[in-house]
Amino acid sequence: MTATDLRPPSQLRCDVLVVGGGAAGVAAAVTAAEQGxxxxxLERYGFCGGGAVAGLSGTVCGLYEATDQPGVRPRQVVHGFAERFVSALRERGGLGPALKYGKTWTHVHDPLVWREAADALLQRAGVRVILHSVVTAALVEGGERIEGAVAYTKEGPLTVRANITIDASGDADLLAMSGFRTFMGDGGRVQNPTMIFRIQGVDTASFLQAYGEDTIMPPAVSALIASANAxxxxxxxxxxIWLxxxxxxxxxxxxxxxVLGADGRELSATFARDLSEAEVEGRLQAREYAKFFRENLVGCENSFINDTGVQVGVRQTRQGAGRALLRNADILSGTKHVDGIARSPWPIELHTGQxxxxxxxxxxxxxxxxxxxVPESGVGLLFAGRCLSAEHEAVASARVTAQCFSYGHAVGHAAAVSVxxxxxxxxxxxxxxxxxxxxHNARLDD
Structure with missing residues (x-):
């Protein structure tokens, strides 16, 4: 038996190829295109948004400083493309007000509006967007130079050749395909996936009166969950939990x-069987939590599941091995760098255990x-997003949406300079x- 695809292949040539249309990919593509x-x-879904939309993470985290000072309003410290995209969401009615999130604040966005805002920015910049395209191979010359990628589309195989290729897949797919070094988690262990979902039919006024404005639910709710579970x-x-x-x-x-495996393992979305198991288990858990909310939480008596993520939410998979490494100690010490190209005030969130x-x-x-x-070796490839070169706990801070916008903004400009x-x-x-x-309004020295 011979594996065949007799459809004629298509060819494209460009200055910059971006793989993945999440926050980092959109920022990188728009930025590079606006530099001429x-x-x-290339995006595998029929829309851009990555984890923010397909994974339904639903929030723009990482814009504001955290503080213990009472009565202090949110202080925004991340600007640039993140601020631009947030403004586009707000203008379209797709961004909620700043919500308390423990010691900091976040914004909830409408995932449909996210897609539309990305569409508008990409079209205005003149980016050639090819949706429903899955990258299957990297084009590698001499084991060192990346010259683009091959993708599967419904039309047939597509080869895209580029001067610079940006891996914004979130999973360092291009780096792995090219044979460049990647690493994963804490000795291979990664943070578990989460199936995020939405419920409707909630009396939100009663809910907020009962549980307060903080989106991290109070200890009384955690105790109620523990008791019901026991x-x-x-x-x-x-x-x-966060609501x-x-x-x-x-x-x-x-x-x-x-979401854990049936054997209790932390599942890794880079393994086909693990990712499939996570999707099914995630939907089962969403139903179980929704039932608990309906039967136990004030304001949720008539609630029902509206939607789950198109895919399970993935926090961590492969990291690219870069020429620099963001270390765990850099986070809580607030380390600054003369070559720093992005800020983050976000805490380390280790989603493990109950x-x-x-x-x-x-x-x-x-x-x-x-x-x-920047890969530690090779030419013609950059990467951006949550697959940045960072230690395990550092990723648990650096992976969130506002920072991914910032990474894409920086890498898009780097690609433009390179070309x-x-x-x-x-x-x-x-x-x-x-x-x-x-x-370009990053305000890194303010």
């Missing part, structure tokens, strides 16, 4: 499942250096890139 480059974006009435593996009011009336966004652990960085932020997005000046990405000075970003 010919950009192609009595065998429900199967609720995680006791500390957010949304831009839609009568709706809550629910981040509460803890109660996720949150370690806060207060009244400060840390910076991520450019080298965390226009005919210079390899690893030869670009991070401090020079920082200057360019500040010229």
């Amino acid at each position: 480059l010919d950009v192609v974006l 009595m065998g009435r429900y199967k609720l593996p995680r006791h500390k 957010f009011t949304t831009t839609r009336p009568g709706e809550l966004l629910c981040n509460c499942t803890r 109660k996720p652990v949150v370690n806060w960085l207060l009244d400060d932020w840390y910076e991520v250096p450019y080298g965390c997005f 226009k000046e005919n210079i390899a990405p690893h030869l670009i000075e991070g401090r020079d890139l920082r200057t360019i970003l500040n010229q």
